Amino acid sequence: MKKNLFVTVAVLSLAVVLSSCGASYNTIKRMQKIEEGVSNPTTKEELIEAIRKFDKRSMDLALTDGQIGIWYKILGTRYLDQQEYGKALECFQKALTYYPANQNLYYYVGVCAGFLAPTYMDYNAEGINSDSVVKRMNYLRLAEDAYLQALSLDPKYYRAMYGLGVLYVFTLDECDKAIPHLEKFLETQKKDTNAMFVLARAYYVTGEGDKAVALYDRIIELKPNAAKVKEAEANKKKVLEVMSSRKN
Secondary structure, X not given: OXXXXXXXXXXXXXXXXXXXXXXXXXXXXXXHHHHHOOOOOOOHHHHHHHHHHHXXXXXXXXXXXXXXXXXXXXXXXXXXXXXXXXXXXXXXXXXXXXXXOOHHHHHHHHHHHHHHHHHOOOXXXXXXXXXXXXXXXXXXXXXXXXXXXXXXXXXXXXXXXXXXXXXXXXXOOOHHHHHHHHHHHHHHOOOOHHHHHHHHHHHXXXXXXXXXXXXXXXXXXXXXXHHHHHHHHHHHHHHHHHHHHHHO
């Protein structure tokens, strides 16, 4: 009788704890910190260890799972800062399993994939069907897909617009696709001369020399620094010469 009463009281007490999500989460989190020795990881090594310890356990609450996703994102940015793009990409991909609707994570996937693509060189000169060339193109398309997904989640996400612009102009040689994204980018980032340079090149390649010249004039007018002004003047001169030769 006493044993049954004790069990009943214990069950009721547990029910009271679990009736409040906040109390339950905080209680479990405190218990995990005590049992696993995980508190507030900050360094790369501490984040890896925290993930390892928490991954061994079966999480009872979605909020606790979310913490792992946050740690993967933080660890990914640490790797990104150190230019360890492969490891960073893995972390952001894992973070997306916890936060599949986070535009920032897709943007970071695009950045990592864009940096990884050039590392696959056709050193043996095997041609476009070589494994390295195929992997390079797969990474470039991954970058494109990731940026586009970020924009589908947030159409005003200007960093993804710029990322796509650079990718299309300098890597995929699809300048026509870059133009709408860069034009929209400059609607809000009106003084970003880096984007102006990229868009001006896209205009030039697609035969819109007048628009390219206008952008170079805008850069010269803004005077971001002496080097950029000099580059804009040189590019403008080149575009005008080409346009003149085409007329003659």
